[in-house]
Amino acid sequence: MEIPKTYDPKQAEEGHYSRWEREGCFAPEANGDPQAPVYSIVIPPPNVTGSLHMGHALQHTVMDVLTRYHRMRGFRTLWLPGTDHAGISTQIMVERQLKKEEGKSRHDVGREEFVRRVWAWKEQYGGEITRQMRREGASVDWSRERFTMDERLSRAVREFFVRCYEEGLIYRGPGMINWCPKDQTALSDLEVEKEPTRPDESKLYYLQYPVKGGDGRVTVATTRPETMLGDTAVAVSPKDERYAGLIGQTLLLPVVGREIPVVADEFVDPEFGTGAVKVTPAHDPADYAMGQRHGLPQVQVIDQHARMTAEAGAEFEGLDRYEARKLVVEKFEGLGLLEKVADYEFSITKCGRCRTVIEPLVSTQWFLKQAELGREPLRLIREQHEPRFVPENPYEKVYENWLAGLYDWTLSRQLWWGHRIPAWYDEAGNVYVARTEEDARAAAGTDRLEQDPDVLDTWFSSALWPVSTLGWPDEDSPDLKTFYPTSVLVTARDIIFLWVSRMMMTGVKFAGEKAFDDVFITGTVFDKHGQRMSKTKQNGVDPLDVFDKYGVDATRLVLASIGSTDTRWNDNQVESYRNFANKIWNAARFCLLNSEGAEVGRGFEGEPERWALHDRWIVSRLNKTAREVASAVEAYQFHEAVYALYHFFWDDFCDWYIELSKSDVTAEAAGPGRDAARSRVLTVLEQALRLLHPFMPFITEELWQRLPGVGKESLHAAYRAAEVTPTVMLAGFPRADEALIDERAEAEMRAVIELVSRVRNIRTELSVKPGEYLPRLFVGTPDGRLRHVFANSAEQITRLTRASKVYVADRLESFAGGANGGNPDGVDIPRASARAVLAGGAEVAVPLEGLIDFAQERARITREREKQERELQKAEAQLSNPQFVERAPAEKVEELRRRAAEAGQRIKALGEMLEALGE
RNA sequence: GCCCGCUUAGCUCAGUGGUAGAGCACGCGCUUCACACGCGCGGGGCCAAUGGUUCGAAUCCAUUAGCGGGCACCA
Numbered sequence: 001m002e003i004p005k006t007y008d009p010k011q012a013e014e015g016h017y018s019r020w021e022r023e024g025c026f027a028p029e030a031n032g033d034p035q036a037p038v039y040s041i042v043i044p045p046p047n048v049t050g051s052l053h054m055g056h057a058l059q060h061t062v063m064d065v066l067t068r069y070h071r072m073r074g075f076r077t078l079w080l081p082g083t084d085h086a087g088i089s090t091q092i093m094v095e096r097q098l099k100k101e102e103g104k105s106r107h108d109v110g111r112e113e114f115v116r117r118v119w120a121w122k123e124q125y126g127g128e129i130t131r132q133m134r135r136e137g138a139s140v141d142w143s144r145e146r147f148t149m150d151e152r153l154s155r156a157v158r159e160f161f162v163r164c165y166e167e168g169l170i171y172r173g174p175g176m177i178n179w180c181p182k183d184q185t186a187l188s189d190l191e192v193e194k195e196p197t198r199p200d201e202s203k204l205y206y207l208q209y210p211v212k213g214g215d216g217r218v219t220v221a222t223t224r225p226e227t228m229l230g231d232t233a234v235a236v237s238p239k240d241e242r243y244a245g246l247i248g249q250t251l252l253l254p255v256v257g258r259e260i261p262v263v264a265d266e267f268v269d270p271e272f273g274t275g276a277v278k279v280t281p282a283h284d285p286a287d288y289a290m291g292q293r294h295g296l297p298q299v300q301v302i303d304q305h306a307r308m309t310a311e312a313g314a315e316f317e318g319l320d321r322y323e324a325r326k327l328v329v330e331k332f333e334g335l336g337l338l339e340k341v342a343d344y345e346f347s348i349t350k351c352g353r354c355r356t357v358i359e360p361l362v363s364t365q366w367f368l369k370q371a372e373l374g375r376e377p378l379r380l381i382r383e384q385h386e387p388r389f390v391p392e393n394p395y396e397k398v399y400e401n402w403l404a405g406l407y408d409w410t411l412s413r414q415l416w417w418g419h420r421i422p423a424w425y426d427e428a429g430n431v432y433v434a435r436t437e438e439d440a441r442a443a444a445g446t447d448r449l450e451q452d453p454d455v456l457d458t459w460f461s462s463a464l465w466p467v468s469t470l471g472w473p474d475e476d477s478p479d480l481k482t483f484y485p486t487s488v489l490v491t492a493r494d495i496i497f498l499w500v501s502r503m504m505m506t507g508v509k510f511a512g513e514k515a516f517d518d519v520f521i522t523g524t525v526f527d528k529h530g531q532r533m534s535k536t537k538q539n540g541v542d543p544l545d546v547f548d549k550y551g552v553d554a555t556r557l558v559l560a561s562i563g564s565t566d567t568r569w570n571d572n573q574v575e576s577y578r579n580f581a582n583k584i585w586n587a588a589r590f591c592l593l594n595s596e597g598a599e600v601g602r603g604f605e606g607e608p609e610r611w612a613l614h615d616r617w618i619v620s621r622l623n624k625t626a627r628e629v630a631s632a633v634e635a636y637q638f639h640e641a642v643y644a645l646y647h648f649f650w651d652d653f654c655d656w657y658i659e660l661s662k663s664d665v666t667a668e669a670a671g672p673g674r675d676a677a678r679s680r681v682l683t684v685l686e687q688a689l690r691l692l693h694p695f696m697p698f699i700t701e702e703l704w705q706r707l708p709g710v711g712k713e714s715l716h717a718a719y720r721a722a723e724v725t726p727t728v729m730l731a732g733f734p735r736a737d738e739a740l741i742d743e744r745a746e747a748e749m750r751a752v753i754e755l756v757s758r759v760r761n762i763r764t765e766l767s768v769k770p771g772e773y774l775p776r777l778f779v780g781t782p783d784g785r786l787r788h789v790f791a792n793s794a795e796q797i798t799r800l801t802r803a804s805k806v807y808v809a810d811r812l813e814s815f816a817g818g819a820n821g822g823n824p825d826g827v828d829i830p831r832a833s834a835r836a837v838l839a840g841g842a843e844v845a846v847p848l849e850g851l852i853d854f855a856q857e858r859a860r861i862t863r864e865r866e867k868q869e870r871e872l873q874k875a876e877a878q879l880s881n882p883q884f885v886e887r888a889p890a891e892k893v894e895e896l897r898r899r900a901a902e903a904g905q906r907i908k909a910l911g912e913m914l915e916a917l918g919e
Numbered sequence: 920g921c922c923c924g925c926u927u928a929g930c931u932c933a934g935u936g937g938u939a940g941a942g943c944a945c946g947c948g949c950u951u952c953a954c955a956c957g958c959g960c961g962g963g964g965c966c967a968a969u970g971g972u973u974c975g976a977a978u979c980c981a982u983u984a985g986c987g988g989g990c991a992c993c994a
């Protein structure tokens with residue numbers, strides 16, 4: 001068998017995925033066990049316009065690990081993929097293309113044609129992210145792929161809308177909304193962002209309004225002077241004594257000449273500014289509310305293009321809002337009514353998409369009363385902590401606080417791409433909300449209906465994603481019955497409100513149950529300077545580049561380790577896991593190059609008590625690792641799983657087990673002993689590949705396929721009937737067998753490892769040439785069992801320390817003195833030996849005639865003795881504290897006593913060593 | 920303004936009441952027949968500061984500082 005020395009990820013990433021997909025391995029139908037428990041995840045649908053970024057890769061890795069793990073555990077597992085139509089983004093992208101290629105606007109081609117072109121665009125370019133997901137190894141069920149504008153999902157949207165309308169949860173009416181003058185649409189509060197002002201914007205203007213019938217003036221402070229053209233009142237706090245006499249009086253609005261009242265309102269903070277607030281009900285959310293309370297008229301002075309209207313006056317009409325601001329300030333200055341301009345930092349609301357400054361406008365839109373839909377989710381989180389957030393802090397609280405403060409959601413968007421609002425108007429302007437146009441006609445009794453031109457917020461359809469993708473509103477949909485509620489939602493924290501909370505609302509309302517049991521919130525990946533990765537900053541790391549450079553599996557290990565932690569991206573980490581992949585490759589290479597006569601699943605016959613120590617040990621380590629990985633994955637502690645796998649594979653399996661087994665595995669002579677040893681390393685490797693598979697699907701499959709003795713019977717029982725090429729992804733995930741976890745074997749192996757390490761350390765410190773053989777090693781231990789262990793492992797100890805022979809006795813002293821009473825071979829330990837103490841009272845001596853500098857050696861041992869003395873002192877100080885002995889748990893006291901005793905023993909042994917060296 | 924999180928080895932991060940950990944980086948030595956993307960050995964941290972609780976605190980509490988988030992109709 002030809003196996004390259006270096007793992008080539010590209011080669012392994014090429015073939016397996018398409019076979020898995022083709023053979024239906026990703027579909028829950030592969031599971032033939034009718035009793036199988038169910039595990040399901042719906043993907044947060046990426047924008048159809050999007051391409052893969054690190055955040056996706058992180059989420060997808062987490063979801064894929066969970067999916068593959070549960071699949072291997074025999075769950076009927078579904079991970080459902082799909083994409084989101086992403087209203088504004090997609091529309092803008094196609095508009096841009098239209099402009100560039102044909103020089104036309106969407107209005108030039110008309111609505112119907114434009115929407116047709118968006119669909120065409122989607123068909124042509126929309127699949128990019130789904131191709132990239134295949135590259136990631138994402139084991140999603142492509143046969144169930146969904147798009148938010150699919151006919152069936154659109155039906156769900158209409159059903160949701162109509163039902164809410166019928167219950168009075170959705171209404172149409174005027175309201176204060178966020179208007180983007182560039183995108184020409186209303187936006188919800190979650191689609192806008194606050195930004196701090198630049199220095200040149202950070203101004204607060206103090207304007208004076210004269211009191212009618214007197215020479216008094218009232219000063220108001222504003223950041224937006226141009227809105228004064230639409231002022232219809234000035235408000236003061238009812239508690240503010242300074243203005244008590246002014247309430248009810250009339251002011252003359254400068255420039256405009258309108259008479260406006262002074263009203264009292266609790267909202268006004270007497271401490272801020274002048275304590276008097278200009279009120280512009282048509283252009284400020286707070287003023288709108290005040291206007292409602294006091295029955296003030298609304299004067300719209302700014303239009304949808306952020307230009308001044310005719311109502312702003314002839315001088316201002318047509319001016320941009322910032323030009324108008326300048327002019328207003330000039331006018332006030334000319335009138336002597338500009339009191340001052342102060343520096344003042346505040347925040348400006350901008351469109352989350354295009355960064356244009358939002359214009360608050362009063363407009364007739366469709367709204368959803370979220371507070372009512374949110375009531376049950378709020379109860380669930382408060383009373384039952386459902387869904388369970390991971391990490392719980394701070395997300396559960398963030399989510400709860402959000403639900404507790406819900407307000408109406410602006411649903412309608414003045415776009416062409418999206419779900420058209422299912423509302424029709426007759427010529428008299430009556431509205432008919434219906435599931436279909438036919439229903440609307442029937443209700444209206446006429447065919448002469450116009451459908452509402454607006455579309456719904458993209459997040460409206462997203463809110464239905466878990467139910468709509470599984471078949472709702474068909475309540476007897478088998479998928480809905482089987483896979484709902486989903487097991488976990490994996491997403492980033494910035495859409496907890498936009499999306500997570502709303503899925504819970506629709507889920508409890510329409511499916512009668514929470515949409516998911518758990519919510520796993522992934523961390524954020526920053527660049528190496530701690531900056532958020534963004535397109536505009538050009539500082540993003542493209543996951544596909546990382547895949548190309550280091551391989552998908554290595555990247556996935558990094559991402560899985562990141563999990564819920566915010567992290568600065570660092571290629572070094574990926575490189576080290578690339579090295580790990582190569583390590584796996586080469587360990588397998590060794591096993592395979594020595595696999596003649598071997599077969600996976602054999603070699604561990606008979607009672608474990610009769611196995612060699614290192615076999616009992618590796619099986620124990622394997623089972624512990626299986627236990628750790630399983631509990632870590634189930635607790636979403638992926639870094640713990642990765643850590644356990646990395647160290648099991650590299651340290652336990654490669655550094656020790658393979659090395660300990662090497663002479664048996666590579667023995668010249670074929671025979672049952674060699675076959676068994678070869679089978680054992682193969683078997684451990686095969687189990688390790690299964691454990692690694694959820695994290696590293698490609699390399700594990702590539703290697704697993706090459707193992708002798710794997711086949712259909714290796715698959716988890718639930719998949720044996722499936723017509724698939726045997727694959728590790730459908731093999732059973734190793735279940736920890738507690739009976740095979742052998743603490744004694746682990747302790748004994750630790751002793752062997754320590755012995756080997758100490759001897760190697762001595763070799764290095766005394767500059768013994770790597771190739772040179774130590775003629776003899778002496779080991780003394782009072783522990784009879786350990787003496788057996790060392791004696792039984794003599795071949796391995798000598799090989800791993802490059803020694804020719806190892807002698808074991810009850811104590812080093814037994815070898816000393818020339819009488820040779822204690823040891824069978826009758827050898828003495830020469831004075832020129834390096835010595836060290838080991839755990840549990842064991843000692844080792846390494847004769848190094850000619851290499852020992854006695855003074856140096858004495859110094860080395862003296863240093864060690866001093867260290868032990870400090871240890872002992874510390875322990876004794878604590879033990880002589882009666883408070884400690886009295887109050888600390890008995891086991892802790894006991895442990896400290898043990899440590900003190902051991903230190904004492906070591907000090908004594910080191911003293912004897914000094915004597916043996918000769919003072 | 921309110922709320923929350925973070926601060927541990929040069930870097931990226933684990934740990935979380937009872938002798939400080941990993942990977943990378945670093946030093947020394949190795950073409951040891953799976954692997955130099957490797958092997959062996961090693962150096963490196965008063966766990967942000969101060970105070971408190973405790974027999975014991977990097978770990979719990981409080982305050983402070985720095986960094987980062989979220990929420991808020993203060994014009």
